[in-house]
Amino acid sequence: MYYEEKVISGVLHYRYAESEEFKPYTVESLTAMYIVQKTRADKYSKALDIIEYKTIEAIKNINN
Numbered sequence: 001m002y003y004e005e006k007v008i009s010g011v012l013h014y015r016y017a018e019s020e021e022f023k024p025y026t027v028e029s030l031t032a033m034y035i036v037q038k039t040r041a042d043k044y045s046k047a048l049d050i051i052e053y054k055t056i057e058a059i060k061n062i063n064n
Helices: 027-063
Strands: 004-008 011-015
């Protein structure tokens, strides 16, 4: 399967075959992509906060 993305004149484009011309993403597609990535980033950020908290607590317990 072939897939390629490229920024052309500041606009993100895609194509599914080397022989195709690049097509610009729609605003709706970009918004959907953003929401997915933002949700994923928020989820991982919360997980990292928990790990950091548990690590700090473990270090405090070692030092006591």
